[in-house]
Amino acid sequence: ETGVTQTPRHLVMGMTNKKSLKCEQHLGHNAMYWYKQSAKKPLELMFVYSLEERVENNSVPSRFSPECPNSSHLFLHLHTLQPEDSALYLCASSQDLRRGEDTGELFFGEGSRLTVL
């Protein structure tokens, strides 16, 4: 299996539920990202992990909790979400950009469509 795989593809949850999104990359990259894509808005960067260390947290509410146990796996734990959190959540991977020598290319998964009721 190659590329970036996200599960589940679709998730419907109530505001009191706890769920997790999973991402796995098979590209040998060591940086992973969570993005949020809402209708009529540009992609919003949520979290960046490089070599399993969180290097970016863009003022994301604490109801979103990322976890990166190794360079191939990334999770987004969801708890007491709001209806406005409904969106497509995209995982991506790249080479470690802190090396400063790459042209910079992101490889995305197919996304997890989240609906919060």
Add this chain to the structure above:
Amino acid sequence: TQLLEQSPQFLSIQEGENLTVYCNSSSVFSSLQWYRQEPGEGPVLLVTVVTGGEVKKLKRLTFQFGDARKDSSLHITAAQPGDTGLYLCAGYNYGQNFVFGPGTRLSVLP
């Protein structure tokens, strides 16, 4: 704050027509990427341009990076329904995060 603008926001054309979409910024980027995203899917990388003035071709798609590395264009020749999707540009600088434009939503009608 680095920003990328894309134009037009929406474009609906007939099969066989040519089109150009634009990606503009006041900031300089080390490289710029173009992605295409189909409904319900994640963005797929089409091309990366690195050198000012660079032109890259991918079948019927021609990508150009501005001389000053602040802007880019994507030209599609003889568009086909399979070209339908959201076209995103993203700018990158060493050691910084990617900056995404809002996208151009293209619809090619048969």
